[in-house]
Amino acid sequence: MTINDIDNHRHLMAVVLDIESTDDESSIIRENIDVQSQHSIIVLEDSKSNDRQDVKFDDTKIENEPIYKLNDYEDINRDLIAQTEKVADKTNINCKQHNERMVDKTHSAHNRKLTKTINIDKLDSDPIIGYAQERLLPLAKACASLCSIIYDLSFYVQKALHETPEEPANELTIDESAAIRLYTMEWEEPHRSLYSELNHTLKKESRENLRPYFKYLKLLVTALVKLPCVPPLTIWRGVTKNLSAEFPPGTIVTWWAFSSCTTELTVLESNMYLGNTGARTLFSVEAINGRRVRDHSCFVTEEEIILLPGTRMIVQSQLSPATDLYIIHLKQVIPEDVLLEPPFEGALLYPKPKYYWYRKKRFVIPLCLIAILSIAAIIISSVLGTQFGSKIPAYRCTDPNPLSMSSETGQSPIYVLSGDFNNDNKVDLAVLNQVDQSIDLFYGNGQGTFPSQITLVTGLTPLSMIAADFDHDQNIDLAVTNQIDKTISILYGNGNAAFLTQTTYTVGKRPRSVTTGYFSNNHTLDLIVTNYNDNTISVLLGTDDGSFQLQRTYPAGKGPRSVISDDFNKDNNLDFVVVNQGENTISVFFGNGNGVFGSYLRYAVGESPDSVIAHDFNNDTILDLAVANYGGTTISVLYGNDEGTFGFQVTFEAGNGPNSIIASDFNNDGQEDLVVANWRDNTVSVLFNNGNGSFHQRQTYATGATPSAVIAADFNKDYRMDLAVTNYDENTISILINNNSGQFESQIRYATGKKPRNMISNDFNNDNKADLAVINEADGTIMLILGNDDGTFQARVPYLLKKTSSSIASGDFNNDNKLDLAVTNTDNTVSILLGDTYKIFQISMSYATGINPTSIISTDLNNDNNLDLILVNQDDNNLSIFIGDGHGSFQNSTTYDVGKRPISIVSYDFNHDKKMDLAVANYDGKNISILFGNGDGTFESQIMYKSGTNPCSIISIDLNNDNLMDLIVANEGENTISVLFGNTNGTFQNQIKYKTNKGPCTLLPGDFNRDMIMDIAVVDKRSTIVELLFGTSNMTLESQKIYPTGNWPCSAISNDFNEDGKIDLAVINRDSNSIFIFLNTCQ
Structure with missing residues (x-):
C-alpha cells in the first residue's frame, strides 16, 4: 500500500x-x-x-x-x-x-x-x-x-x-x-x-x-x-x-x-x-x-x-x-511536574484552558435526557397500546410525483441541496451553477414554491457542495469544491439569507465531491474531498472557529468522483466511501477516530459510476450502498455485512445515464425508495423498495434538459417528500410535488438584463414591501423585481422598451395610488410608463429633453400636490423642468443653466421657505449648482460652490444633527467625497474632503450602524466595492467598512428590504449583470 x-x-x-x-x-x-x-x-x-x-x-x-x-x-x-x-x-x-x-x-x-x-x-x-x-x-x-x-x-x-x-x-x-x-x-x-x-x-x-x-x-x-x-x-x-x-x-x-x-x-x-x-x-x-x-x-x-x-x-x-x-x-x-522551566515570570508554555458550561455537565445532561425520554416512551407506548387493538394498514401511493414545474437558474446548474438558509423554518434550495460560477439560493415560502433567490460567488468551475454549521454559530454554512482553482470554498452564513466572503483551502487537482463529518471525534466538523485528476482524497480537519487545517491526502482509485461518510463497521468512528469512476469501483476507507484513515477495500460496480448513497435498504440494521452507473442504464446495490464489508453488486434498471441518486420513503410504506436523475433521457426514475432491498417497480417522470442532480425535501409542508432537479443544459430547476399538492411560481434570481444602468426602489405592487426596478441599457428593458419581507424578492417582470434608456425615477404621476415610472432615453426624450393593478406598465407618452439626459428625479415643485419631473441634460449644460398635471401628462419643459456636464441632481427645501430647491453636481466644472425655487415651478439663477474633481453624485442629509440639510458630493476624478454643511439661510460652508477608494460614483445616506448619527455609503466602481463611512458626534466621518461588489458597480439604493427596521443596500453591477444585496445585521 x-x-x-x-x-x-x-x-x-x-x-x-x-x-x-x-x-x-x-x-x-x-x-x-x-x-x-x-x-x-x-x-x-x-x-x-x-x-x-x-x-x-x-x-x-x-x-x-x-x-x-x-x-x-x-x-x-x-x-x-x-x-x-x-x-x-x-x-x-x-x-x-x-x-x-x-x-x-x-x-x-x-x-x-x-x-x-x-x-x-x-x-x-x-x-x-x-x-x-x-x-x-x-x-x-x-x-x-x-x-x-x-x-x-x-x-x-x-x-x-x-x-x-x-x-x-x-x-x-x-x-x-x-x-x-x-x-x-x-x-x-x-x-x-x-x-x-x-x-x-x-x-x-x-x-x-x-x-x-x-x-x-x-x-x-x-x-x-x-x-x-x-x-x-x-x-x-x-x-x-x-x-x-x-x-x-x-x-x-x-x-x-x-x-x-x-x-x-x-x-x-x-x-x-x-x-x-x-x-x-x-x-x-x-x-x-x-x-x-x-x-x-x-x-x-x-x-x-x-x-x-x-x-x-x-x-x-x-x-x-x-x-x-x-x-x-x-x-x-500537560505534565504534573515541571519538565521545562518557563523562561520568565508569567510565561505560558501551554495555552490557557477554556471552560464551557456544557462540558462541565456533559455527563449529567445526557443522562437526564435519557431518563426523561425513557419515561415518556413508556407512557406513550402504554397509551397507544390501549387505543389501537389492530394495526392500521399504511397508506401506499402509486403516483407520488405527477407534476413538474420549472424555474430559472444560472448557467449550467450542476448541484442542488436543501436547508433552512434564512432561519424561517421553511425549506430552501441552493443551486450550484457551473458556468456562472455562482450559487443560487431559492427561498421557500412553505407552500412548495420558491419565489426568491440570491446569487453567491464561488471559485472557478464549482462542482459540488455541502451545507453544515462549521463555526458553531447555529447558522448554515456552505462548502464548495472548485475544479479549476484546486480549492474548496467555505461560505459562512449569518442566518439572515446572507453569506460572508468565501474562505478557500487548497486541495488536489479537479476536486469533484465533498462530504463532512466528525472524523476526529472532537465535536468539530471535518471535510473530505475527492480529487479526480490526482486519484487522491483530501482530508481537512476542522477547528473550533470553523476554519480548517491544511489537507492530508490518501490514495484512491482512478478518477474518484463522489464521496459519502458513515460508520460502516460499527466501531463508532466515521468511515467513508469513494466512487472511482475511471475504474468502475468503489473504495471503502475505515476511520480510527482521530482523523486518520487506514486501509481500504474495493468493490466492483457498473460502468462509469457517478454517485453513491448509504441506507439500510433490506431492514437488517446494516448499512447498504446504492451507486448510480452513469455509463449505462443501471444502479448497483451492495448489501452490507456487520464488519463493514459488502457483498457483490446487484443491479436494477434506471434511465439512460443515471448520474445522481437519493433515497427516501416516497410512497409512505415505511421502506426506503430510490430516485435517480437520468442525464441522457431527461427524466428521473423512482424505484420503489419492495421491503427486502430489491427495486423492480419503477416510474419515470420528465424533467428539463440533462438533469444533473436531484434532492428530496418536503417543500410544501404536507409531510410528503417532494423532488427538486437541476437541469444542466436549460438553466432551470424542476420541482416535482408529491401527490399533486403545491403550486410553483417562476423563481427570480438576482441576474439582470444586459448592462444594467440604473435602479430604484419603491413599493410597486402596494404590498408594503420594498421592490426593485432595474433599467438594462444594452437590451432596452426595465426589470421589476417584487420584494418579500425577508430581504429576498419574488418575481422578475421584464418590460420591453422602444428606446435605449439610461436613468429612471418613480412616482404616482396620475394619482391613481399606483406607482408609475419615468425614464430618460438616449434619443433625448423622457418616457412615462403608467402602472396598473396587475403590475403592468404601459408607455403613455414621451417628451423631448435636452441633449444626453442623464439623471432624473420627481417631486412637487409648484405645491399643487402633483408630481413634477426634473432631469439634467449633460451635453447642454442645463436642466429641464416638466410640470405634471396629476393625470400622467406633463407640460413641455423649461430649462435652466447649470455648470459643465451636469450629471446628478437632488431636491430639498434648503432655505426653509417651503419651496423646493435643487442641487446639481457638474462633472466637468469641479463645482455644484444650487437653484432656489419660487414655489411655482420656476427657479432663480444658480449659485455655485466648489467641489472636488469630476463630481458625479450628490445627496442631501443632515449629517451633523443641526436640523439643517447638508450636501455630500462624490468626486470621481480624485477619489474623495466633499461635505458642505448647510446654513440657516440655505447657503453652504466650504467643502471638507474625505478620501475614498477608486472611482466613487454613487452616494447613499442612512444610519447604517444604528447609533442615531447619519452615515454615508459610497459605491466605488473602479475598486468594485461599497464602503461605509460612519458619522461621529463631532461631525466627522470615519471608520470605513468595505464590502466587495460585482464588476463596475454603477448604481445603488438603500431601503429596509427585510422589514427589520434597519437600512439595507442594493447595488447593481453593470459588467457582471448582477445585483448585490447587503442586508444590515446590526443589533
Whole structure:
C-alpha cells in the first residue's frame, strides 16, 4: 500500500530521524522534490553520516536492542530537508537552499555518536531548569560561551542578525527572532550546527553539560514562548522501523529536545523517505502547544511546528493499515511536574484552558435526557397500546410525483441541496451553477414554491457542495469544491439569507465531491474531498472557529468522483466511501477516530459510476450502498455485512445515464425508495423498495434538459417528500410535488438584463414591501423585481422598451395610488410608463429633453400636490423642468443653466421657505449648482460652490444633527467625497474632503450602524466595492467598512428590504449583470 501520491508542483521537505547510530557510509542526498505544497514531512531514518551523495537505509535489525529515549532518534531532531549541491564556500551559504534539521545523520568516528539505547521515557530525568535565571542578552552575547563548542558560531550569529527584518513578526525583538533563525541554520559541512549540538546535549541525562547553553536557551525559549500556540491539531513524525512493540497503548513518552513536526501527512513513496516497502512507523501527535516558526525561520516556505523540550505524551492507540506500515497515535498532556522551566515570570508554555458550561455537565445532561425520554416512551407506548387493538394498514401511493414545474437558474446548474438558509423554518434550495460560477439560493415560502433567490460567488468551475454549521454559530454554512482553482470554498452564513466572503483551502487537482463529518471525534466538523485528476482524497480537519487545517491526502482509485461518510463497521468512528469512476469501483476507507484513515477495500460496480448513497435498504440494521452507473442504464446495490464489508453488486434498471441518486420513503410504506436523475433521457426514475432491498417497480417522470442532480425535501409542508432537479443544459430547476399538492411560481434570481444602468426602489405592487426596478441599457428593458419581507424578492417582470434608456425615477404621476415610472432615453426624450393593478406598465407618452439626459428625479415643485419631473441634460449644460398635471401628462419643459456636464441632481427645501430647491453636481466644472425655487415651478439663477474633481453624485442629509440639510458630493476624478454643511439661510460652508477608494460614483445616506448619527455609503466602481463611512458626534466621518461588489458597480439604493427596521443596500453591477444585496445585521 502506498502512503501517499505526490502532486509535482512545489518543494516538499522530508525529514528523516534516526533510531540507531552506525559507522557505515549510509548517506542522504539533497535534492529539490517537486510536490503539491511546501510542507515538512518527517521521516525518521536510521543512518547518520556526513556524506550526502546518496540514500541508503540501514537494514540492521533492532529486535534485541535495549530501549532509549524517543528523541534519540534524532541527533539533529529538527524538520526539513536537504536539497541542492554541496556548499563550497560558507560566504555563499543561502539558508533557503538546504535544511537538514530533520535529517538524522550518523557521524564518522571522530564525531560524537548517539547511544544505541532507545529509552521511551526516563521519568527520573532531571527537568530543564536554571536557565531562566540568566539575564536576557543580545544574541551575540548570549552565544559567547558557545563559541568554543560550536564551530565558527560568530559568523552564523552575524548572518542570522543580518537576515532578520527590522520589525520581526509576532512583536519579537530582532535578537529574539534572530535566535530562532540561528537555530534553523545549517552549518557548512563537515561541522555540526547549533541545533544539532543543542539537541544532542538536551537529551543527555546530566544537565551539567547544558550550562554553556543557558544564555542562548533563555533567549530562544523566550522567543518561542512569545509566539502564539497553534490551535490543538495533529502533527506527524515518522521512522523507517517497526516501533509498535516499544509503544503499547498507555505508554508515557517524553521528548526532551526541540522537536520539529509537520501538519500535513504527505509522505513520499521514494526510498529516500519512508518509501512504500519495508517497516515504517508514523507518529500521529495530538499537540496542544506547538509553535509555528516560519516567519522567523531560514526556510520561509516551510510550515514547521516546534514542540518545546519536555513534551510529554501518552500512547493512545496503534494501527497497521498495511503490511509493514504502523501508525502510533500519541496525545500530548500537560505534565504534573515541571519538565521545562518557563523562561520568565508569567510565561505560558501551554495555552490557557477554556471552560464551557456544557462540558462541565456533559455527563449529567445526557443522562437526564435519557431518563426523561425513557419515561415518556413508556407512557406513550402504554397509551397507544390501549387505543389501537389492530394495526392500521399504511397508506401506499402509486403516483407520488405527477407534476413538474420549472424555474430559472444560472448557467449550467450542476448541484442542488436543501436547508433552512434564512432561519424561517421553511425549506430552501441552493443551486450550484457551473458556468456562472455562482450559487443560487431559492427561498421557500412553505407552500412548495420558491419565489426568491440570491446569487453567491464561488471559485472557478464549482462542482459540488455541502451545507453544515462549521463555526458553531447555529447558522448554515456552505462548502464548495472548485475544479479549476484546486480549492474548496467555505461560505459562512449569518442566518439572515446572507453569506460572508468565501474562505478557500487548497486541495488536489479537479476536486469533484465533498462530504463532512466528525472524523476526529472532537465535536468539530471535518471535510473530505475527492480529487479526480490526482486519484487522491483530501482530508481537512476542522477547528473550533470553523476554519480548517491544511489537507492530508490518501490514495484512491482512478478518477474518484463522489464521496459519502458513515460508520460502516460499527466501531463508532466515521468511515467513508469513494466512487472511482475511471475504474468502475468503489473504495471503502475505515476511520480510527482521530482523523486518520487506514486501509481500504474495493468493490466492483457498473460502468462509469457517478454517485453513491448509504441506507439500510433490506431492514437488517446494516448499512447498504446504492451507486448510480452513469455509463449505462443501471444502479448497483451492495448489501452490507456487520464488519463493514459488502457483498457483490446487484443491479436494477434506471434511465439512460443515471448520474445522481437519493433515497427516501416516497410512497409512505415505511421502506426506503430510490430516485435517480437520468442525464441522457431527461427524466428521473423512482424505484420503489419492495421491503427486502430489491427495486423492480419503477416510474419515470420528465424533467428539463440533462438533469444533473436531484434532492428530496418536503417543500410544501404536507409531510410528503417532494423532488427538486437541476437541469444542466436549460438553466432551470424542476420541482416535482408529491401527490399533486403545491403550486410553483417562476423563481427570480438576482441576474439582470444586459448592462444594467440604473435602479430604484419603491413599493410597486402596494404590498408594503420594498421592490426593485432595474433599467438594462444594452437590451432596452426595465426589470421589476417584487420584494418579500425577508430581504429576498419574488418575481422578475421584464418590460420591453422602444428606446435605449439610461436613468429612471418613480412616482404616482396620475394619482391613481399606483406607482408609475419615468425614464430618460438616449434619443433625448423622457418616457412615462403608467402602472396598473396587475403590475403592468404601459408607455403613455414621451417628451423631448435636452441633449444626453442623464439623471432624473420627481417631486412637487409648484405645491399643487402633483408630481413634477426634473432631469439634467449633460451635453447642454442645463436642466429641464416638466410640470405634471396629476393625470400622467406633463407640460413641455423649461430649462435652466447649470455648470459643465451636469450629471446628478437632488431636491430639498434648503432655505426653509417651503419651496423646493435643487442641487446639481457638474462633472466637468469641479463645482455644484444650487437653484432656489419660487414655489411655482420656476427657479432663480444658480449659485455655485466648489467641489472636488469630476463630481458625479450628490445627496442631501443632515449629517451633523443641526436640523439643517447638508450636501455630500462624490468626486470621481480624485477619489474623495466633499461635505458642505448647510446654513440657516440655505447657503453652504466650504467643502471638507474625505478620501475614498477608486472611482466613487454613487452616494447613499442612512444610519447604517444604528447609533442615531447619519452615515454615508459610497459605491466605488473602479475598486468594485461599497464602503461605509460612519458619522461621529463631532461631525466627522470615519471608520470605513468595505464590502466587495460585482464588476463596475454603477448604481445603488438603500431601503429596509427585510422589514427589520434597519437600512439595507442594493447595488447593481453593470459588467457582471448582477445585483448585490447587503442586508444590515446590526443589533
